[in-house]
Amino acid sequence: MSISEADQPDRVTIRAYPNGPLLVRGPVELRDEHGEPIDSARATIALCRCGRSSIKPLCDGTHAINRKRKQ
Ligand code: FES
Numbered sequence: 001m002s003i004s005e006a007d008q009p010d011r012v013t014i015r016a017y018p019n020g021p022l023l024v025r026g027p028v029e030l031r032d033e034h035g036e037p038i039d040s041a042r043a044t045i046a047l048c049r050c051g052r053s054s055i056k057p058l059c060d061g062t063h064a065i066n067r068k069r070k071q
Contacts, residue, residue, distance in 0.1 A: 021046035021059035030057070 012026035024030075024045040030038040038057070046059035053060045 016049075017046070020050075020063050022049055023047075032057075 010027060012024065012028050015023045015025075017023055024047060025043065028045065030040055030045060032038055040058070047057050048055075048059040048063070050059075050063040052062040054062070
């Protein structure tokens with residue numbers, strides 16, 4: 001029996017979204033390259049892994065646009 005992410009709110013989980021961002025759930029503090037906190041009031045943070053987001057390190061959905069163009 002597996003334990004769902006919702007059953008463990010204090011645990012951090014990182015899940016790779018197919019052809020998209022890394023979804024981070026749980027109590028994390030995100031910091032920029034200078035160590036400054038990045039404000040994110042969301043319960044789930046999407047980290048860009050395609051390198052095309054205009055709001056790095058967060059995903060802005062650009063990965064989906066590029067995927068549609070290739071189809
Ligand atoms: S993964 Fe979404 S913009 Fe890069």
